Amino acid sequence: MRAPFSNPGQGSGIHDPRDGNGTNPLIRRLEHFGALTAEDRAILSEFCADPFAVGARTEIAQDGARPTGAFVLLDGMACRSKLRADGTRQILAYLVPGDFCDLDGALLDRRDHAIAALSSCRVARIGFDAIRDLTAARSALIPLMRRASLVDDAILREWLINLGSRSAIERIAHLFLELLMRLRAVGLARADGYDLPASQVDLADSTGLSTVHVNRTLQELKRRGLIEMRSRILQIRNVPGLTSLSGFDPRYLAPGPTVGR
Amino acid sequence: MRAPFSNPGQGSGIHDPRDGNGTNPLIRRLEHFGALTAEDRAILSEFCADPFAVGARTEIAQDGARPTGAFVLLDGMACRSKLRADGTRQILAYLVPGDFCDLDGALLDRRDHAIAALSSCRVARIGFDAIRDLTAARSALIPLMRRASLVDDAILREWLINLGSRSAIERIAHLFLELLMRLRAVGLARADGYDLPASQVDLADSTGLSTVHVNRTLQELKRRGLIEMRSRILQIRNVPGLTSLSGFDPRYLAPGPTVGR
DNA sequence: CGAACTTTTGATATCACTCAAGGGACGTGG
DNA sequence: CCACGTCCCTTGAGTGATATCAAAAGTTCG
Numbered sequence A, B: 001m002r003a004p005f006s007n008p009g010q011g012s013g014i015h016d017p018r019d020g021n022g023t024n025p026l027i028r029r030l031e032h033f034g035a036l037t038a039e040d041r042a043i044l045s046e047f048c049a050d051p052f053a054v055g056a057r058t059e060i061a062q063d064g065a066r067p068t069g070a071f072v073l074l075d076g077m078a079c080r081s082k083l084r085a086d087g088t089r090q091i092l093a094y095l096v097p098g099d100f101c102d103l104d105g106a107l108l109d110r111r112d113h114a115i116a117a118l119s120s121c122r123v124a125r126i127g128f129d130a131i132r133d134l135t136a137a138r139s140a141l142i143p144l145m146r147r148a149s150l151v152d153d154a155i156l157r158e159w160l161i162n163l164g165s166r167s168a169i170e171r172i173a174h175l176f177l178e179l180l181m182r183l184r185a186v187g188l189a190r191a192d193g194y195d196l197p198a199s200q201v202d203l204a205d206s207t208g209l210s211t212v213h214v215n216r217t218l219q220e221l222k223r224r225g226l227i228e229m230r231s232r233i234l235q236i237r238n239v240p241g242l243t244s245l246s247g248f249d250p251r252y253l254a255p256g257p258t259v260g261r
Numbered sequence C: 001c002g003a004a005c006t007t008t009t010g011a012t013a014t015c016a017c018t019c020a021a022g023g024g025a026c027g028t029g030g
Numbered sequence D: 001c002c003a004c005g006t007c008c009c010t011t012g013a014g015t016g017a018t019a020t021c022a023a024a025a026g027t028t029c030g
Helices: A025-031 A038-047 A128-136 A141-165 A168-185 A200-207 A211-223 A239-246 B025-031 B038-047 B128-136 B141-165 B168-185 B200-207 B211-223 B239-246
Strands: A052-054 A059-061 A069-075 A078-083 A089-095 A114-117 A121-127 A193-195 A227-230 A233-236 B052-054 B059-061 B070-075 B078-083 B089-095 B114-117 B121-126 B193-195 B227-230 B233-236
Touching: A025 A038, A025 A069, A025 A141, A038 A141, A069 A128, A078 A200, A078 B141, A089 A141, A089 A168, A089 A200, A089 B141, A121 A128, A128 A141, A141 A168, A141 B078, A141 B089, A141 B141, A168 A193, A168 A200, A168 A211, A168 A233, A168 A239, A200 A211, A211 A227, B025 B038, B025 B070, B025 B141, B038 B141, B078 B200, B089 B141, B089 B200, B121 B128, B128 B141, B141 B168, B168 B193, B168 B200, B168 B211, B168 B233, B168 B239, B200 B211, B211 B227
Parallel strands: none
Antiparallel strands: A052 A121, A059 A114, A069 A121, A078 A089, A078 A114, A193 A233, A227 A233, B052 B121, B059 B114, B070 B121, B078 B089, B078 B114, B193 B233, B227 B233
16 A cells, blocks of 8 residues: 655644534543533633644654644544555554544654544644643643543554454454444434545555455445445444444443543 | 463562662663653652562453552563453563553553563552652653653554554564563663563464464574574574564664653 | 546455364473 | 373464455546
8 A cells, every 4th residue: 555645734724613612522522531611621622723724635743753742633534654664554543523642742752653634634733832731730631631542542452453353344344333433422423324534545554454355345344234335424234233243342432430530 | 362361369579679779670761761860760669669479371450450550560571461252362562671551540440451471570569649649749750651651652553563564474573673672671681582481372462363373483583594482582693684574663662862841 | 538546346376374183391199 | 200281382284364466447636
């Protein structure tokens, strides 16, 4: 797989009034991890107040670059990806609205992988100084954000299991369910499906399979009546079926009942 | 692969006077990330003052358990592992002396994977309250420990690449080099080798290969004069050869020149 | 309306798995 | 000290899942 990404080209700042509160996916995500005060919401809204637009298939942060802040994805879908010397690409994770990355980026000298937009995206940057200020103020937001990062780690481990011990059809089924649950958590899935802007090449680079085999595996999933998929819109026809096929256990995505402290 | 682990059976506390300073692997590891004051060293020594012994092939922390503290591995080798419903096991990471895990465990309700000793180990537990105290005191140790955790994350991503896009021989070569570098960093590798207590079953569960194929791949590595291995002692005969074979790039293990802030 | 991507299909190749069994090494109990 | 069980490593033979190569058909979009 070649990497089909062009360079930054970060769009200019765009302000969307709907960012305020209710529809902010960052707020929606963090609410799963603990109650937010009005002030917390205000801070998070402020973080997302000045997003920039990124075109599909362009890089949001480049491998080897010096981190300049944390990113929050507000709209669209993105991924962490790494290009190997032999031209092979491995996608390491998907980012959906409400996800952020590089909370501790200030501690790092250089990125060791890229963040790239799969669809066109709206992204906000949170400066490291803002994060430091929150930390210094002992804001309850910091543990909430750390919990979200712990879930991201759990997702990464689950991907390792995906690649290490599941068959092609199980890998794809598992990935589709992961994204279904994550999109549901921020209110962006339809009843039984969602927009999945990833191409079959992207899916191949995510699952460690060849493009051809991804294609055939998708056909098999359709043939079994588990999914439908056309023009990047995924309908999951049989969630329990996919779940048992892939051994999906949603608990790793859930924060658990603890309320911190 | 079946999981060959028995239950906790945490040995009684053992105090080894050599833990003080110079030989403490936690101190040795963190020194790579920034300078330590005498007080920092004292705190870290204190953390490791009362280690417990764990027998080979036993679990240090169980999947599904409620976290009770962070762990530091002082001696031996351990792994993160996850047992799947179908009996399959995936090893997610190796822990070498100086590694700790679950720095943010207090934010988690339940573990989603186990920590298991590969050899007999000495392990110290750091209570979450001690970590909270350090955080409250704005100790410079916290960012240092977070940096170490960021390297652990980078290792996990590299494993994903290993499983997703490398061949059997490349995977094993890469793993051997990762461990060589990590053990060197804490002064526990010999000139060109180290003790690797993992069995071929463990290597299979780490690399997503079958035991039989691991065996044959090891023979091939020996045949090519790249390694020697007998009774769990690994000699790397040709580091550059292994490096180019596996596409190993050690930068992900290095903290980078930054000095924090 | 043509260039560049995607998706799809067919044919063939291969890497790695499974099954099966033999041979150490090590520890335990008789 | 020998007998036996239990791992672990090794080998052989056969199979299978997935990759590769090549090319056609469909899409998107400037």
